[in-house]
Amino acid sequence: MSSPILSVTNFSKSYADAKVLDSLNFEINQGDIVALLGRNGAGKSTLLESIMNLRNGDQGQVLLWGNKWDNLSQAQREKISFVAQETAGFEWMKVDDFLTYLGGFFPSWDANYCQKLVHKWNLDPKQRVGDLSGGQSQILHVIQALSVKPDLMILDEPVAHLDPNIRRQFLGELVELTCEIGSTVIFSSHIVSDLERVANKVALLMNGEIQHYYDVEELKASIAHVKISTEAPLQQTEEFSSLINWTPIAGGATATIATPMKQTLDEFKNNHSAHIEIIPMSLEDWYLEVCHATD
Numbered sequence: 001m002s003s004p005i006l007s008v009t010n011f012s013k014s015y016a017d018a019k020v021l022d023s024l025n026f027e028i029n030q031g032d033i034v035a036l037l038g039r040n041g042a043g044k045s046t047l048l049e050s051i052m053n054l055r056n057g058d059q060g061q062v063l064l065w066g067n068k069w070d071n072l073s074q075a076q077r078e079k080i081s082f083v084a085q086e087t088a089g090f091e092w093m094k095v096d097d098f099l100t101y102l103g104g105f106f107p108s109w110d111a112n113y114c115q116k117l118v119h120k121w122n123l124d125p126k127q128r129v130g131d132l133s134g135g136q137s138q139i140l141h142v143i144q145a146l147s148v149k150p151d152l153m154i155l156d157e158p159v160a161h162l163d164p165n166i167r168r169q170f171l172g173e174l175v176e177l178t179c180e181i182g183s184t185v186i187f188s189s190h191i192v193s194d195l196e197r198v199a200n201k202v203a204l205l206m207n208g209e210i211q212h213y214y215d216v217e218e219l220k221a222s223i224a225h226v227k228i229s230t231e232a233p234l235q236q237t238e239e240f241s242s243l244i245n246w247t248p249i250a251g252g253a254t255a256t257i258a259t260p261m262k263q264t265l266d267e268f269k270n271n272h273s274a275h276i277e278i279i280p281m282s283l284e285d286w287y288l289e290v291c292h293a294t295d
């Protein structure tokens, strides 16, 4: 088994009296593309910035390649890309000068790839960084992150301002990069449909902890809505484990389930003379249901 690239152990972080991260545990292996989900204010940026050593925790530790940040080698640090949610600075520089300047800090910088992305995503190399729109500025920082050809990429809502076309192209670049050089990626996003396209893991941050951490394909295969038709309203039964919700209706019940349930459903059908309809569910539906269940 490969050892984790990132391991966060028992990590807590408060701002004044408000505990945002609460004894959080989290690991990422090489080559994973992890989508970090959570409501506004859940603490996603705090977690990503803590991983980047931009925030001090109250307790616990963050290890990258088994080392605390201070013990990382220069070579390891140079292979980490970070795009913050808010980016500012270098407003006076032209796009191409800005990228050339930053590229100088990273030995693995791929200038040809960088130029290709600038062209592909229609940035004007001679435009001033300060004059870029919100979306263009995000593209610029995403290009910077990709051009490092990093081992580890940490992206805080990298696609929030991108139009759907560029969003899809960017997500494609992420996948290519992980295939090409084995990059590991963690990105936060509110666009759940995107994660189905690229992420192989999904982590849901709630109440200061990673409360759900799944392999995306396994999760997709195990979640479903079920509509159970019986003669009378049906109260929740013990037969179903891992229920996300259960609603009795006039002729039976509707439920959302979260584990492979073929055998349970068959047994239930026989025991209760019920008709069961299984309706596939998107990850977005799953996310909304899980959040709703905790309201």
Ligand SMILES: Nc1ncnc2c1ncn2[C@@H]1O[C@H](COP(=O)(O)OP(=O)(O)OP(=O)(O)O)[C@@H](O)[C@H]1O
Pocket (backbone or CB within 6 Å): 015, 016, 020, 038, 039, 040, 041, 042, 043, 044, 045, 046, 047, 085
């Ligand atoms: N520097 C700070 N000082 C005080 N409180 C802060 C600070 N930074 C963040 N917070 C608070 O911590 C909580 C978590 O914020 P954070 O930005 O990490 O959440 P998030 O999940 O990234 O949110 P969003 O999805 O809205 O970007 C919020 O309640 C926020 O107001």
